[in-house]
Amino acid sequence: MATIRQSDQGTVEPSSFRDPSGFIFRRNGTLYRQVNRSYKEYFDSLMESGLYENLIQADLLIPHREVAPDLRCTDQAYKIIEPEPIRFISYPYEWSFSQLKDAALATIRIQKEALNRNLSLKDCSAYNIQFRDGKPAFIDTLSFEPYREGRPWVAYRQFCQHFLAPLALMSYVDVRLNQLSRIYLDGLPLDLASALLPARTHLRMGLLSHIHLHAKAQIRYADKTLDTSGRKISRVGMLGLVDNLEVTVRKLEWRPAGTEWGEYYDDTNYSASATEDKERIVAAFLERAGPALVWDVGANTGLFSRVASDRKIPTIAFDIDPAAVEKNYRETVAKGETYILPLLLDLTNPSPAIGWANVERMAFLQRGPADAVMALALIHHLAISNNVPLGRIAEMFAKMGEHLIVEFVPKSDSQVRRLLTTREDVFPDYRQEVFEKEFARYFEIEESVPLQDTDRTLYLMRQLNP
Amino acid sequence: MKASQLLLASAIWLVFSEDSYAYIDPGTGSFILQMLIAGVLGAIFYLKVYWQKVKLFVANRWRSAKVRFTDPEPDMQDGDDQTE
Numbered sequence: 001m002a003t004i005r006q007s008d009q010g011t012v013e014p015s016s017f018r019d020p021s022g023f024i025f026r027r028n029g030t031l032y033r034q035v036n037r038s039y040k041e042y043f044d045s046l047m048e049s050g051l052y053e054n055l056i057q058a059d060l061l062i063p064h065r066e067v068a069p070d071l072r073c074t075d076q077a078y079k080i081i082e083p084e085p086i087r088f089i090s091y092p093y094e095w096s097f098s099q100l101k102d103a104a105l106a107t108i109r110i111q112k113e114a115l116n117r118n119l120s121l122k123d124c125s126a127y128n129i130q131f132r133d134g135k136p137a138f139i140d141t142l143s144f145e146p147y148r149e150g151r152p153w154v155a156y157r158q159f160c161q162h163f164l165a166p167l168a169l170m171s172y173v174d175v176r177l178n179q180l181s182r183i184y185l186d187g188l189p190l191d192l193a194s195a196l197l198p199a200r201t202h203l204r205m206g207l208l209s210h211i212h213l214h215a216k217a218q219i220r221y222a223d224k225t226l227d228t229s230g231r232k233i234s235r236v237g238m239l240g241l242v243d244n245l246e247v248t249v250r251k252l253e254w255r256p257a258g259t260e261w262g263e264y265y266d267d268t269n270y271s272a273s274a275t276e277d278k279e280r281i282v283a284a285f286l287e288r289a290g291p292a293l294v295w296d297v298g299a300n301t302g303l304f305s306r307v308a309s310d311r312k313i314p315t316i317a318f319d320i321d322p323a324a325v326e327k328n329y330r331e332t333v334a335k336g337e338t339y340i341l342p343l344l345l346d347l348t349n350p351s352p353a354i355g356w357a358n359v360e361r362m363a364f365l366q367r368g369p370a371d372a373v374m375a376l377a378l379i380h381h382l383a384i385s386n387n388v389p390l391g392r393i394a395e396m397f398a399k400m401g402e403h404l405i406v407e408f409v410p411k412s413d414s415q416v417r418r419l420l421t422t423r424e425d426v427f428p429d430y431r432q433e434v435f436e437k438e439f440a441r442y443f444e445i446e447e448s449v450p451l452q453d454t455d456r457t458l459y460l461m462r463q464l465n466p
Numbered sequence: 467m468k469a470s471q472l473l474l475a476s477a478i479w480l481v482f483s484e485d486s487y488a489y490i491d492p493g494t495g496s497f498i499l500q501m502l503i504a505g506v507l508g509a510i511f512y513l514k515v516y517w518q519k520v521k522l523f524v525a526n527r528w529r530s531a532k533v534r535f536t537d538p539e540p541d542m543q544d545g546d547d548q549t550e
Contacts, residue, residue: 152504157496190492209503217502218495225494237504240511 010073014359019123021142025073031085032071033064037078039142046144049117055138060110062086062132062139081141084132087293087314087341091361092126092162093182094343094351096326097170097254098333099136100178103129104163106136108246111155115239120147124155126162126181127361133338150232157218159245160210161187168207171252172197175322178344185355190215206248256323269414270454275303277452282307282374282405285447285460289403291371297347297400298378302328302340308374309340316370318345347378347396348386365399372403376458380409383430384419390429390438398442404461408435412455432457 010027017023021039025032035043046052055061064081071080092100103126111121123143129136145154162181165188169177173196180188194215201207233241282304286294291313296305299317301324309315317340319325328342345351350364375397382388397404409416410432411425436445443461450457 152497152500156500157492160496209499209507213503214496214499216495217499218492221495221498222491231501233501233504234508236512237508240507240509241500241504243511243514244507 009071012073014357015127015355015361017356019140019142023073027071027073030082032067032073033081033083033141034073034077035079035081035142036076038076040078042145043079043142045119045146046141049119051114051117051119051144054113054117055110058109058113059132059135060106060113060138061141062130062137064141083139083141086130086132086139088316089362089367090131090341090343091181091351092166093179094345095178096322096329096342096344097167097175097178098326099131099329099342100126100163100167100170101249101252102333103136104159104167104249105246106138107159107163108242108249110138111153111242112239112246114144115147115235115242118147119144120153121145121155124159124162126187131341134332134336134341147238149235149238152233153238153241156241157214158187160190160214164207164210164245164249165190165193167249167252168201168211169193169196171254172201175254175256175326178322182351182354185360190218204248204251206244206251210245210248254326256326270451270456274451274453278376278407278458279304279307281449281451281458282376283311285405285458286311286313286372288446288460289372289405289462291401291403293370294372294374295368295370295401296374296376297345298375298381299328299342300324302331302342304374304376305340305342306337308372309337312339315340317342318347320344320346348382348388368400370401372405373397373401374405376405376407377409377415379406379435380413380416380419380430384416384423384427390435391441394439394442397439398463402463402466404439404443404459404463406439406459406461407451408432408457408459410455 010025010032013024013026013031016025020036021042022033022035025034052061056063062083064083067080067082069077069080073080092103095103106129107121107124111124114120121143122145123140125140128138128140128143130139131137161184166178166181169180169188177196180192184192190211194212197207197211202212286308291308294305294308294313294315296302296308296315296317299305299319300321301319302309302317305315305317305328309317317325317328319328319342322344325342325344328340331337332340332342345364351361353359353361353363353366355361379390379393382393383390397406411417411420411427411430439445439459439461443463445459445461447460448457
């Protein structure tokens, strides 16, 4: 992983430099957080007010344990804490609508609990939320400060830009607009959100106030210095503001145009018995590979991801389709699943490394490798729809994980024939023997099993030089 | 002045204000806006909490009245082992 600073005592994480209260660092492979002396009073209030206990019990904050102070990274340290590790770091531009909405509601709940204990969030970045055992949890233990009645909420702007604006755009305009978060790392500019939202959103009090008027106010006062010391926001006013944000977020909904969730179509062309056969083969391959972490790329709504996650193997279920990821996430919530995390990913253009010095947010491949990668009914999309030669697909998969469970779908399959109806067949090498030869440059084929009632084959492969 | 009128007045005032560039410092505007809307949202919140208390009070009264008039031995109702 890239680093911005190294010292004998540890390596500071590249994303951890904005907050003078402390930072995250890695030492001997373990992640720690240094709490600086300047944050002592606030950190003690979090721990002693009962808020920490409260948030841990509600699964809203990442738990930590205090470790020996001699693990400190610099001499400004007050305390060193070891937060519970997160299995897979994900970012808002990889979340489905409901994942971002649940992250927003978790943030609001934390602010409400904090206000109850006379504390307040000083940061509301969506990057402070990570999915832990299927649920959104706040990871920045140093984001709390004492609540002082009369003062405005310093994180209000961030909440609107990181959560409300993208959710409103996804709900009212197009769900794919969450990709704007990838460009605007400190949240969507509100004047942009205001310009893109339809005029009827002016009739919704929450969106009118927190987005449209907020954008106008930001523009009006951008270059002015104002003395706001004489103006106060009462406690009730603050509670009203936070409550209204929650109501506004709750009212935002999204579903794919013209469909009900129950009808959302799984695009398969094979029989129920072939599906069962595929589940059995995947299960046997997983049994043999014994992975501790699975990446299922092209997971759709997670049918085969669950073959792994139901065996208590932590599984990240990536798909390019926001509706499939949304449906998958709704299922994880409905069933209370803790081993599966659905995420949005376009494998032909995976999340890059972005932010300050290009190291603040990690690229997709930097977050690996996984122990096993599953790529079922995917190769033909990469090779034929996206014109990637089989050798390059093998090379990419070799970067992703040690084991590979991959399905080859030949040209005789109706799904591939469908892809070829609108294209000239410029894929003479798209054949099973070429597939095996190209993959054999990186992997040893441990097992291959034909899928019943189809022309497809499932492979279990293992990297030659992991 | 009613809450909704205050919000409308703020809206008109902001909408017809001159433009500059928000990226210089969007923070000041965020503070000002909170001060403008907090009064209205606080009043709504106050009414909402008050209304919930009224509903809870009525619901409790209704429940206790129902228990008093229809069920002479309410503590017998919860047992799994009761026979008809």
